[in-house]
Amino acid sequence: MTVSPVTPPKVRAPALAVLFSVVFINLVGFGLVVPLLPFFAQSLKAEAWQITLMFSAYSLGQFFAEPFWGRLSDRIGRKPVLLATLAANTVGYLMLAFVPNIWLAIAVRLFTGLGAGNISTVQGYVADVTPPEQRAGRMGLIGAAFGLGFIVGPGLGGLLTQPQLGRLGYQLPIFLAAALAAMAAVGVIVFLRESRAKADPAAARPPFLAGLKDARTNPVVSRVLVVTLVYMAGFSAMESVFGLWSESRYAWGAREVGLSFMIVGVISTLNQGFFAGRLARRFGEARVLATGMLLFGASLVLQVLAPVAWFPATRLELGGLSIPLVQGWVIPLVMAVGACGMSLAMPNISAMISRASPPDRQGAMLGLNMASSSVARIFGPMVAGALFSGLGHDWPFLVGALLTIPAAVMAINAGRAIRRGQVAAEAPAKSLS
Known part of the structure; x- marks a missing residue:
């Protein structure tokens, strides 16, 4: 199968901002729920090993999702894959907010991990539109989005969690994570041009x-x-x-x-x-x-x-100061x-x-x-x-x-x-x- 890239679009600042935001939102959404997950799970009467399983389920979903979404974006283009994964993120967070028991919460975390596996698609888009000698720099911007999301997400999650409000106090950060994913999807629709041509539907698909x-x-x-x-x-x-x-x-x-x-x-x-x-x-x-x-x-x-x-x-005593x-x-x-x-x-x-x-x-x-x-x-x-x-x-x-x-x-x-x-x-x- 051969798929040639379309003429690389001129990389506009809004497009790079959208790509940056997709990665940033993935990490912010992850970071938003991480501080509250143990307490949210306790509200569902979860045991310690079940709480740990919620974290593993997310990474397990990403493990299967990244190669799948990466291969699919090679075939049908980067933009539709980004939209599909962001939609899955939005739905996954909303589902998590309303799960009635820990086992459904674990299943939802697995689903959200599947939707979060779009980093390779973002990297593929950057590679499509960037000369080889500049790729490390622009890939570094994507990596910076990881770090920034890792800073912002847990902080926001801690501030927004309000245990005194009961179940709603744990839902507020999750609702924000869903809203951010939906905003990123809108940005993809409005600002992002496709960087690859679609593959021939009659071409044989490579095995998994x-x-x-x-x-x-x-x-x-x-x-x-x-x-x-x-x-x-x-x-x-x-x-x-x-x-x-x-x-x-x-x-x-x-x-x-x-x-x-x-x-x-x-x-x-x-x-x-x-x-x-x-x-x-x-x-x-x-x-x-x-x-x-x-x-x-x-x-x-x-x-x-x-x-x-x-x-x-x-304590250090210095000039009367402790x-x-x-x-x-x-x-x-x-x-x-x-x-x-x-x-x-x-x-x-x-x-x-x-x-x-x-x-x-x-x-x-x-x-x-x-x-x-x-x-x-x-x-x-x-x-x-x-x-x-x-x-x-x-x-x-x-x-x-x-x-x-x-x-x-x-x-x-x-x-x-x-x-x-x-x-x-x-x-x-x-x-x-």
């Missing part, structure tokens, strides 16, 4: 695993997918046990944990929005990606090595280093995949990348929990750090494969000249 087979034989994509799997598993593992770890070491509560993750979101947003593209153009995508992996691994090790107590007392001292204050700084590393990953991974994939397979390959990320978010916390309970509180961090070393090596090897492909493509032209 065709994209996976293509990825396995592609020396760049196969390595990059493993990099995604490793770094997302490390992050989701750290995220899942960080509250327990910081509580046992520093007696932290939800406030300190939330502020730490807010710092991660701020650093990720700034780095991807302003520096990721510039660094990639200067040093190359593979080198920047490898550096990001090692920075993330170093931050995990530094978290473990941070002293348990930095001060002999919890200043409270927060044990573990260095941890957010260490996490900021890890955020720098992680924020270099997504835009450069997406750019490398788009460079190494033919135009009619970019959506499918980017979808597989997001599926790899979803697998990591499903199993990373499970492994972290086993390590945390079985071997010790520091082991999820140490194992995650160790895995970033082969990930960095794979990133460098993927860059070499890209350069070998470029040399092979230029050789016939040189022989004819």
Whole structure:
């Protein structure tokens, strides 16, 4: 099957804003409901393992959805897929607000995860309309939307949740998430032009695993997918046990944990929005990606090595002033280093995949990348929990750090494969000249 792109539309500011908002809304909607999900589930008489299952169901939905929507957008175009997924998000959030029991809530979270699996379609649109040398920068803007949504969503969710109002107090953030998804759908209709031509309906459709087979034989994509799997598993593992770890070491509560993750979101947003593209153009995508992996691994090790107590007392007496001292204050700084590393990953991974994939397979390959990320978010916390309970509180961090070393090596090897492909493509032209 061959699908040639339509003449790339001139990328107008409103179109880029809509693409940015689609990703941003996905993360805001996710972040809006995350703070209230445990309490919302408790109002449905849920047990702890059922509450955890609500989180896993969302990632499981994304795992199946990203490759499907990516392949479908290669065939029918990016715009209809974005509209379908945003509509699914709107309906999913509204359904969640009115579910009568926890099992339906889990099913709705799975459905919402299926609708949220449109990141690869957004990345495919950006690749369609962006020259290769500028893709890392624009993919960085998409990554910045992730970070910004991660900042705004939980904050809004916490502010809008009003337990004293009963069930309605938990529904208000969910209603806002549904409204934002509907607004993004309107923006897609009004501002976004299609970037691809529709495929021939008579053309044979590739089997479901065709994209996976293509990825396995592609020396760049196969390595990059493993990099995604490793770094997302490390992050989701750290995220899942960080509250327990910081509580046992520093007696932290939800406030300190939330502020730490807010710092991660701020650093990720700034780095991807302003520096990721510039660094990639200067040093190359593979080198920047490898550096990001090692920075993330170093931050995990530094978290473990941070002293348990930095001060002999919890307050500092200075000139008659009593200043409270927060044990573990260095941890957010260490996490900021890890955020720098992680924020270099997504835009450069997406750019490398788009460079190494033919135009009619970019959506499918980017979808597989997001599926790899979803697998990591499903199993990373499970492994972290086993390590945390079985071997010790520091082991999820140490194992995650160790895995970033082969990930960095794979990133460098993927860059070499890209350069070998470029040399092979230029050789016939040189022989004819």
